[in-house]
Amino acid sequence: MFLSNISLYDFRNYRELNLPLERSVTVLTGGNAQGKTNLVEAVALAALARSPRTQQTAELIRFGQPQARVTCLVQRESGMEELDIRISAGGRPEQARTSKRFQVNGRARSATDMVGELRVVLFWPDDLQLIKGPSELRRRFLNTLLTQLEREHARALTDYQHLLEQRNALLKAIREGTQSPASLDYWSDALARVGAAIMVERQRRVLELQPLAAAFHRELTDDREHLELLYRPSGARVGEAPPDAVAEQLRAAMARSREEEIGRGQTVVGPQRDDLEMRLDSRESRLYASQGQQRTAILSLKLAELHYLAEATGEQPVLLLDDVMSELDQSRRERLLAALEPGPQAMITAADLHDLPGSFLEQAAIFQVEAGRVHA
Ligand SMILES: Nc1ncnc2c1ncn2[C@@H]1O[C@H](COP(=O)(O)OP(=O)(O)OP(=O)(O)O)[C@@H](O)[C@H]1O
Ligand SMILES: [Mg+2]
Structure with missing residues (x-):
């Protein structure tokens, strides 16, 4: 799979852009605030159906314009695919109510x-x-990876979010005395079933990711x-338990937390509270790792x-590296770039080309980004 073309229309600071891309490495350089990250964001949007930068879709539309459009051409063995996203600003600007429409x-x-048609790995500051x-960041890491692997998972997350909102609204209404607690069991049950499916999948994928992360970390150090990755589910022990058993545990955990949940008007157990723990030599890195150790562990991850992603799908994802070169020291930088040969297609932004080795630049297509325009 490779991304052969990006076109933008009134997206962020781009009025109009049509950019054919190389199969290998594209370097985007230019001063600050010229549109490097915006371009990477557009690709991530096409891949993930949401911006990794903002929840406010209206921000993606060029100032003062009614609509933005991102189109990506993806080449794969089975043929070419056109992914198209249109973002419309609905109503008056202060309402900031926007709609996104997707087409393949x-x-x-x-x-x-839409997710999974173009797969990306984004690495940025x-x-x-x-x-x-x-x-929240670690859950997003898992969600981004897992939704690109399996559409079912993306659906489960969407369903879960809706159920969670409804159950939380009910908990608040019970607290206010405007609803009886009688219907709570129904929502707990529905939430537990979808939640359990998400948790079982997270457990399985983290177990598969773990040896790879450990191997990279061993090599880097x-x-x-x-390095150890441990999935920390909230409200259930997942292990090798089947989904039904996990759902039962979640239901029981909700029942135990009933008073707290009603008091707070919030569901306090479930995948929305999960975490991913990273351990270095059996110690929790969140508490003990130095800056350098954290960077290496994150690079390994x-x-x-x-x-x-490449192994599980049989296709190389597109690697998006935004501004990380300047954040990594020489040896980590080299290790990261070594992963690109023979490698995935990559888009790399760098305000300063000196952050990239000359030998690497010789093989890359280099573009200058300047005020929402891109030129060779
Ligand atoms: N909706 C929008 N309409 C017009 N311009 C926008 C919009 N959203 C952001 N911008 C502008 O886009 C510009 C470029 O942003 P971007 O984050 O891509 O810069 P960059 O080239 O990555 O810079 P840096 O090197 O500092 O990271 C900013 O000046 C920002 O104000
Ligand atoms: Mg940037």
Whole structure:
């Protein structure tokens, strides 16, 4: 699989762009605030059906314009695919109510069914918070990987989110005394069933990702450190338990937390509270790892993600490296670039080309990004 063309129309600071891409490495360079990250964001949007940067879709539309459009051409053995996303600003600007419409080869798709057509691994400065930052980041890491592997998983996450919102609304209504607790069991049951499916899948994938991450980490640290990934489910022990047994545990955990849940108007157990623990030599890295150790562990995790996606799907994902070169030291940089040969297609942004080795640049297509325009 490779991304052969990107075109943008009123997306972020791009008025109009049509950019054919190389099968190998594309380097995007240019000063700050010229549109490098915006371009990477557009590709991630086409792959994930949402921006990795913002939840506010309206931000993606060029200032003062009614609509934005992103079109990506993906070449695969079975033929070419056109992925198209149109974002419309609905109503008055202050309402900020936008709609996204997705098409594959001219046929409408839901967001969920769009994911997986183009697979990406994004590595950017936000990822450097993966260890110390909030658990939300680690859940997003899992969601991004898992939804690109299996559409069922994307559907389960969407369903879960809807059920969770409804159950939370009910918990608040019970607290306010406007609803009776009688219907709570129904929602707990529905939530537990979908939640369990998500958890079982997370457990399975983390177990498969673990040896890859450990192997990369061993290599990056010359065998000095052992990295372990541990899935930490909330409200259930997953292990090898079948989904029904996990659902039963979730139902029981909700029943135990009933008073707390009603008091807070919130569901306090389930996949929305899961975490992914990273251990270095059996110690929790969130608590003990140095800056350098964190960076190496995160790099190992990202390399594992890249290789796992390729292995599990039989297709190389597109690697998007936004601004990370400047964040990594020489040896980590070299290790990361070594993963690109013979490698996946990659788009790399760098404000400063000196952050990339000359030998590497010789083999890359280099583009300048300047005020929403791209030129050779
Ligand atoms: N909706 C929008 N309409 C117009 N311009 C926008 C919109 N959203 C963001 N911008 C502008 O896009 C510009 C470029 O943003 P981008 O993040 O791509 O820069 P960059 O080239 O990655 O810079 P840096 O090297 O600092 O990371 C910013 O100046 C920002 O104000
Ligand atoms: Mg940037």
